[in-house]
Amino acid sequence: MARKKIIAGNWKMNMTPSEAVELVNTLKSLVVTEEADVVFCVPAIDIIPVVEAAKGSNIQVGAENMYFEEKGAYTGEISPNMLTDAGVKYVVLGHSERREYFAETNETVNKKMLKAFEHGLTPIMCCGETLEQREQGVTMDFIRQQVKVGFQNVTADQAKTAVIAYEPIWAIGTGKTATTEQAQEVCKAIRECIAEVYDEATAEAIRIQYGGSVNAATAPELFAQPDIDGGLVGGASLKPDFGKIVNWK
Numbered sequence: 501m502a503r504k505k506i507i508a509g510n511w512k513m514n515m516t517p518s519e520a521v522e523l524v525n526t527l528k529s530l531v532v533t534e535e536a537d538v539v540f541c542v543p544a545i546d547i548i549p550v551v552e553a554a555k556g557s558n559i560q561v562g563a564e565n566m567y568f569e570e571k572g573a574y575t576g577e578i579s580p581n582m583l584t585d586a587g588v589k590y591v592v593l594g595h596s597e598r599r600e601y602f603a604e605t606n607e608t609v610n611k612k613m614l615k616a617f618e619h620g621l622t623p624i625m626c627c628g629e630t631l632e633q634r635e636q637g638v639t640m641d642f643i644r645q646q647v648k649v650g651f652q653n654v655t656a657d658q659a660k661t662a663v664i665a666y667e668p669i670w671a672i673g674t675g676k677t678a679t680t681e682q683a684q685e686v687c688k689a690i691r692e693c694i695a696e697v698y699d700e701a702t703a704e705a706i707r708i709q710y711g712g713s714v715n716a717a718t719a720p721e722l723f724a725q726p727d728i729d730g731g732l733v734g735g736a737s738l739k740p741d742f743g744k745i746v747n748w749k
C-alpha cells in the first residue's frame with residue numbers, strides 16, 4: 501500500500517498567539533490537498549488558538565516537544581494529556597535543536613516516544629548527522645543508533661504509525677538542502693534499519709520525512725524519491741510558500 505505523504509511545518513520559537521492565528525488564516529486555503537497529511541507543529545502557547553483557527557481545514561496540529569512524565573513537579577514542562585486534551589495529534593521529538601540546546605539524548609527521546617504512543621500521539625522522531633560526522637563517514641552509524649535507541653520497546657504496530665524525520669544538522673536553517681541523492685540514500689538506509697529492527701511490513705508502513713531547508717523549489721524532486729514520504733519544514737512553513745510545498749506535484 502502506498503504511504504500517504506506527511507508534510508509538517510516546525511514553527512520553532514516563532515509566532516505569538518495572535519500572529520499564529522493570522523498565519524493559520526493566511527495558510528488555511530493554501531494548504532488544501534488530498535495528497536498529504538498537513539501538520540502545523542507550533543509552540544505550546546499557540547496550540548489552543550491554532551487548533552481553533554484550523555477548525556474546518558485539513559490542518560492537523562502538532563507540538564514541538566513533550567515531557568515523558570504524566571504530571572507533577574516538572575516546572576515548565578508540558579504533559580501528553582495536556583496535548584491530547586488541547587487537540588494535538590502529533591509531537592516532534594528529539595529535534596536537533598532540543599538535543600543541542602536542551603540536552604536531549606537518545607534515551608530521553610525513547611522515553612518520550614513510549615509516552616507519546618501510550619497517549620495516542622504520533623511522534624515525529626528527528627535524527628540526523630552533523631557536517632563533521634558526514635565528513636568522517638559515520639553518518640549511518642550515528643543515525644542507526646538514534647533510531648535503534650529511539651524505538652527501544654516500541655512495538656511493531658506502534659512503529660508502523662510513527663514518522664521519522666531525517667534532518668542533516670548542517671542543512672537545518674542554513675539554506676543548504678541535502679542533494680536529492682543524499683536525502684534518498686539516508687532515508688532508504690533508515691527504512692532498512694527499521695526492517696532489521698522489526699520487519700519488512702513495518703519498514704514499508706513507517707513514514708520517513710526529509711527536513712533541512714526544504715522550499716517550494718526543492719520539494720518536488722525530494723518528495724518524488726521512493727523513500728521520502730514528505731518533509732519537516734522550518735523556515736518555509738512560516739510563509740505562503742508552505743502552500744506550494746504542500747501542493748508540490
Ligand code: PEP
Nearest residue numbers: 672673711712713734735
Ligand atoms: C526544522 O526546523 O526542522 C528545519 C528543517 O528547518 P529549516 O527548514 O528552516 O531548515
